[in-house]
Amino acid sequence: MARFSFVFSALLAFLVGSNFSVRASEFSSPLSTAKPNAADRSCLLCDLKPSMTLPNHFLNQACEDLHVATCVDGRGQESQQSQLKNLEAQLRGTVSRARQVTLRAMGFQDEADAIRKSLARQGIELKSELSQKARRFVFDNDLSSYVPDSELYAVTSKCEARAAELRSISTYMQSDLVKLREHRDQIRAFFAEVKRQRNFAVSLVLPGFFKQIAAKCGTLQALDEKVQAASQYVRLKNVCASLPQLRRRVLDLYRKQEAPEARQQALALVTEHSDVLDVQVTENVTENITTTQSASAPTSNLMVSLGLDDPASALRTEIASLTDGLYNSCENVASGFRDSMAPTRETVLKKANLARPTIEALIETYYSETTKSTLLKMLERVKLGAMRVVRRITPDQKLQNKIQQQYQQLELGWFKKPASEAYVRDPNSGIEYLDEDTTSPTDDLFLSLSDADLSTFTSLDAFYRPSGSVGVFQSVASVNLMPAFLRMTEQNPHGSLSILAHEVSHLIGPRMSVINGHDMRAAHRPLLTCLSSPESIRLQPQQADEAVADMVAAEIMAELISELPEQERLNAVASALQPLCLMEDGRVLRLFFDDNGSHPSPILRMSGLFGASPALRRAMGCERESQAFRSCSWKGDQ
Secondary structure, eight states, X not given: XXXXXXXXXXXXXXXXXXXXXXXXXXXXXXXXXXXXXXXXTTOXXXXXXXXXXXXXXXXXXXXXXXXXXXXXXHHHHHHHHHHHHHHHHHHHHHHHHHHHHHHHHTXXXXXXXXXXXXXXXXXXXXXXXXXXXXXXXXXXXXXXXTOOBOGGGTHHHHHHHHHHHHHHHHTSOOOOHXXXXXXXXXXXXXXXXXXXHHHHHHHTOHHHHHHXXXXXXXXXXXXXXXXXXXXXXXXXXXXXXXXXXXXXXXXXXXXXXXXXXXXXXXXXXXXXXXXXHTOOOOSOHHHHHHHXXXXXXXXXXXXXXXXXXXXXXXXXXXXXXXXXXXXXXXXXXXXXXXXXXXXXXXXXXXXXXXXHHHHHHHHHXXXXXXHHHHHHHHHHHHHHHHHHHHHHHOOOHHXXXXXXXXXXXXXXXOOOOOOGGGEEEOTTTOOEEEOGGGSOTTOHHHHHHTSXXXXXXXXXXXXXXXXXXXXXXXXXXXXXXXXXXXXXHHHOHHHHHHHHHHHXXXXXXXXXXXXXXXXXXXXXXXXXXXXXXXXXXXXXXXXXXXXXXXXXXXXXXXXXXXXXXXHXXXXXXXXXXXXXXXXXXXXXXXXXXXXXXXXXXXXXXIIIIITTOHHHHHHHTXXXXXXXXXXXXXXXXX
């Protein structure tokens, strides 16, 4: 599935004109460069006010470096990041409020109360709220807003601070043996406490516990026989020899997990194997043994021969080693807690997601008819522009007709309220839930609601999806904007327009055109060869579809931008490409050298694709080709 993901900011909202119209005859009209007039309503951007205004000293840089002109402004970036956080908080808050009505009808105060009571039924009593510092350490952002704490989990709140404290102690050049032994004993005791909590966490997810041991057995089996024979692997080898029996014990406990005694038996099983869980399987066995001996036997002959017979030095070495182990154990505890809570959390939240009050609240919030009308007009206009590009790059009339038919059938993905008969009423609570048995497996709304985190409603994403089928169920080709981007339609319509242009262009990309039955690879080959050169953006093979979508989108945007008065064009381009600025998230250098992603880095996309596009440069009023990037077209070098 081709995706075009953005991280973007919410700018000041403004009214979007709603009196757009599109002429069907434009499928065959040439690239427009005429000035707009009051009667010409094909000028879609004439009704949209740019959400960004470039400072004058940046305007001059747009032709040389579109990325710098649009993105590199310290105060502006800081403001964008702040607004991004606000937007993300708004999206999460909307999801939480939508569920709140349902959760209260189910008898819970809120999400935390629902999770707390559900865990209590499993014998896990949660009594207090997790501290802010511990929450950041133990849980990720999605969990942090509503996962509570318990006395049993209290050790994790100390983990980060204690480990950091002990690590700093290990760097001191102390010679006070009493003090050093005191620090060592503290960390040993805390280590034991962390291990006990880790065992509890793993006992709640027995299949995960078995997988950990099985993985160690697989790693051990792959090593040399001499390494396998090392003394520290004897116990692990014995456990591995009886792995089928251990799996059966785990399976039996998993089957009776609701029984009162199951949890204690699970804890006993994990505790019994805690030494195996701690084994680090590695080829460097001799080196590990030496390190252990030197840390635990400060007066050994080995240390004397190395000149390390200083007891204080030995204690510092031992503390450093223990501290490293403590960090790993703390991470294991955190991971265990997340895993142990995940099934209960997902069950509670998924049920709330599929309730009618939740669904209707989400759709009413994001999927307004006004926004849909605006996007449909934008979609039709960019489809026309994409079709004009197709006609320029391939002379094959049959191929053109096939693509045109597919563009005419391409729809805007849009959620709407399910019909009343799609729900089934819970006889106990009286709440109506979406009926899974009568829902199509291609129903995007049901699939989105089945995600406990409702990430569809909080993620910053947009994508093109080709038509397909699952059994007798058919799905049509569509361009889909997540709710975050629906907000952009209100706040930065130029940005929303560029997203649509990119996604619509995926229909004719190299790989996607083969999937869609109209192979365009030959038409794209000269362009991709040019883009792959060091003088262009050194395009990587896996980025071909995204690069083509950007280049087609650049020509579509050039057509639209050229209809604006010249003095408005640069600001319109800045607004259109502004979402790409925030994809960097402050990691420009890392992304610049990241050749593994499906998208080129934002720097390369903005200045090397959009900024070097001959059509967009002409629309922007740039009088010469880009000096930093080779200008590429479907003929190859421009």
